[in-house]
Amino acid sequence: MKIGILDIGSDKIICFIVNIVKDKEPKILGTGIHKSSGISSGTVTDLELACHSIRSSIQSAEKDFGNTIEEFIVNFSSDTIQSHTVNLNIALDNNEVTHEDIKKIYKKIDNLNYGEDRQLLHKIRTTYSIDKNIAIEKPVGMKGSELIAGFNLITANKNVVNNFVKCLSMSKVRVSDVVVTPYASGLGCLNNDDLYIGTTIIDIGEGCSSIATFYKNKLVYAGVINIGGFHISSDIARGLSTSISSAERLKILHGGSVSTNEENELIDIPLTGNEQTTETHRIHKKELSNIILSRVNEILENIRSKIDKSIMEKNLTNNIVLTGKTSELKGFNNLSSDFFGIKTRMGKPIINIKGLADCATGPGFSVSCGLIKYKILKEEGYLQPNSPIENSFLWKKFGIWIKESFF
Known part of the structure; x- marks a missing residue:
């Protein structure tokens, strides 16, 4: 079975065309990655721009594959979840x-x-x-x-979902399944023990961060906050009078917590509007770190308040797994462990996929790989009632409306 995987994020849109055969490793047949536009914090903000980004990603994957693909499994993200x-x-x-x-x-x-x-x-x-x-x-x-x-x-x-569906229909995307982003992240990164003993996965994306708790192979909680890595870059740009692109580079190269020996180390900051010149100003690395840590603490605090209290009270979470591009910031793992008082570790896709490029195996591709895992589990019957991991996507009536309205 050949199917398209569409991971719609605020930073990029990833399209994989995958061949899924029972009892065999899935194989990537085509890949398309395009910068995301018209989508903010997982929500469609400009239909035309979002459609263009989605179509561009799909067209790249289909060109790589050498053929078109009929159906897609898609993630859905919104802080209204x-x-x-x-x-x-x-x-x-x-x-x-x-x-x-x-x-x-x-x-x-x-x-x-x-x-x-x-x-x-x-x-x-x-x-x-x-x-x-x-x-x-x-x-x-x-x-x-x-x-x-x-x-x-x-x-x-409902309105957020309607706009999402309209965007997909305008993009000529036929959808077989839609999976909320937190669920997909968990399926992509968590092993069987994680899913059973009680694990919360936190996926720090660019525009938003998603949270999912699994216990005894069931998804018992899912939520999203509309703060992510882009907000850190934005803080750096405003705080240090530099461009967003320069702020992103600074975040990646020098960001995160710093040791005492690094606090007074000087780094060059390109001035706003002068990216093509060598004009810079210098700051101590500690100043950059403070800007980043302030926003990171806000993200973690919002996540903690978002997690259902009953999850914590019932001890359904024994450890935390961090994923997403922003989770790779220096010191993020240790900071999160101290903040939550629970063991944390870094997570990345664990599913074996043939033809997956090395650059697509990091935390930024957790959702994409989770969507593949979801489809495999569904095809094998594990997502039917009474299964180890049970989920029924309730778009039956809504799905009829989609077909009648757009196809």
Whole structure:
């Protein structure tokens, strides 16, 4: 099966054309990467610019592949993404649980009210219990008086979703699956132990940062904040009177925490509007570090406040994995570990993919690789009800509207 992978970010749009064959490693057949325009913090801000960026990325991948591709799996990111924890139940009257009972519980989700401005994106069953016995994975065939299913339901602002869908339709993109960015990051970077023992993955992108917590192979929380690496570069540019491009280079070359021995080291800062000249002014490296750390602390504080308190209270997170381009800043890992008081480590894509360029194996490609992993799991049946990692993408009614309106 050949399918397109479309990772839409605020900094770049990545398109992979992938061949997925059962029991074999996926293989990259075409690659296209284009600078992202018309997208800010994961949200479409200019339809025409965003469409041009998406089409350019796809066309590059199709040219590399030598053919067109019909369907794509796409990520969706927005700071309006919310996780809702709900428990739904049905009476069993001491009868055995049937597959029809499972369907009835899932059907109840359709009747829940999230607000007129919310669009349901994912339903993820997290627990089953029969008569308060919560250690149940496969309830079918078991007897009891009541079956309860716990769900993590992920929603986003309906208008934001509508604009996203319109952008894809204008770009002539046929979508088979849409996955929220935090979910994709986790699938791309976390191993089986991480997914089971309780791990939060934090993906620091350019325009926004996403958070996902997995526990016992279930996505139990997902969220996004609209602060990322670009905001650090912007702070540097304003604070040191230099251009955004120069600020980005300074962030990469000299950014992050500094040791005592480095504090007084001098670095040259190009003046705004003088990138083509050698005119600079000098500052101590500590000054640059302070600007960066101030924004990094804000990012981490927002992430901490975003994480559902019940996640922390129930000890569902035993470690934190950091990914995304900005997470590679010097000292970011240690700073995060101290900030959260939880063991942290750097993460990058762990899925084996043939034909993936070395430059595409770093933290900046976690979402892209996670989308590939998602499609593999779905094709193998692991994303169906009662599976180890369960997700049902609830765009059935919405998907009909997409087809009727645009195709």
